[in-house]
Amino acid sequence: MVSREDIQRLIHRPDTGRPILSAFLDMSVDATNKRHYTTFLSKERARFSELDSERATHEFTDIGAAFDRVAGWIDDGFDEANKGVAIYTEIGGDWLEAIQLPVPIQNRLEIAAHPVIGPLVEVVECNHSYAVFVVDREHFRMLSVVCGQVLADQRIETEPDEPRRHAVQAGGEAAKSYQKYKAEETRQFFKDFAAAAAEFCRRHRPDHLVLLGTDDNVKGFLPFLPIELQERVVHTAAAPVEAGAAAIVDRLAGFFAQHQEQREARAVEVLTDRVRHNYFATAGVQQTLELLQEGKVETLIVARDLHRAGAQCQRCGFFLARTDRECPYCGGELRNGVDVVEAMIRIAEEQEVAVGFADPAALAAVKGAGALLKF
Ligand SMILES: [Zn+2]
Structure with missing residues (x-):
């Protein structure tokens, strides 16, 4: 998946004076499980060959070599799970960078002085990233999600004190002080979870946060998050901590689409x-x-x-x-x-x-x- 950092890196790539071929390819499969990018690439190759037949022979060879590098990279480097790819390569150089996408992208090929970034910016801006936090009194789960894909999955387990028999049986004042003790324990856990959440957001830079758990736990935990993270919470709902990451994300699919x-x-x-x-x-x-x-x-x-x-x-x-x-x-x-x-x-x-x-x-x-x- 592409990030804003990838786009910044492409924009600030030092100019070598050599033109850049930017290829955006729809790598999604049709009903018969086939991909159609080869037809598009051959057409574009023919278009540029005609265009360049009048230019110096070496330039013509360089463009052909760039097309070969693109095709070679797809054969060796493309992960079949993806649906799109942006490939950049130098004409007359050997630099190549490919960014694979979990979403389809419209076929397009350009040769320009810089890497063309518009289609990638569209992918990033139309597919915001989310940190999904699932909280209860003893567990905390953190997912980084983009385009329905889980990019990171982290879990925090605590070791709560088991109720001591005498404290429970004693009743009255002892039970009260035990409740107070458990409440203080939860506060401490929520504090630790919030610190982990802040660190997770620093690392994964989500655009928005989703907070899942029972109403009580969500309400109890929210104030522990730093204000700037609280403000980025766009959705809260119920979900069990034990649910698999895929199941959690599936349940949120409707929300993600609606939010966009x-x-x-x-x-x-x-x-x-x-x-x-x-x-x-x-x-x-x-x-x-x-x-x-x-x-x-x-x-x-x-x-x-x-x-x-x-x-x-x-x-x-x-x-x-x-x-x-x-x-x-x-x-x-x-x-x-x-x-x-x-x-x-x-x-x-x-x-x-x-x-x-x-x-x-x-x-x-x-x-x-x-x-x-x-x-
Ligand atoms: Zn001017």
């Missing part, structure tokens, strides 16, 4: 409402791209599968969503046919601005892209 839909709907609602009232928001690719480059964007929202070609100034690097004779800022020469949706996503990731994706129909009112602004 709600987040998307809410983002679209906030954006369209702010655009309507002209309140710290902008709409349309051109305006959004411009304000992003001015560092004014707080949250970028893009329609899934949006494609838009624009231009980039060869002198100052500025992107435009339209074609023009020269750069409106510095008069420099423009290169046309640049993927400005990728540019928007890349700029947002570079600035660590939040990126959201939504249904194209839902974003029609803002012409496919918009942003909430900082100022």
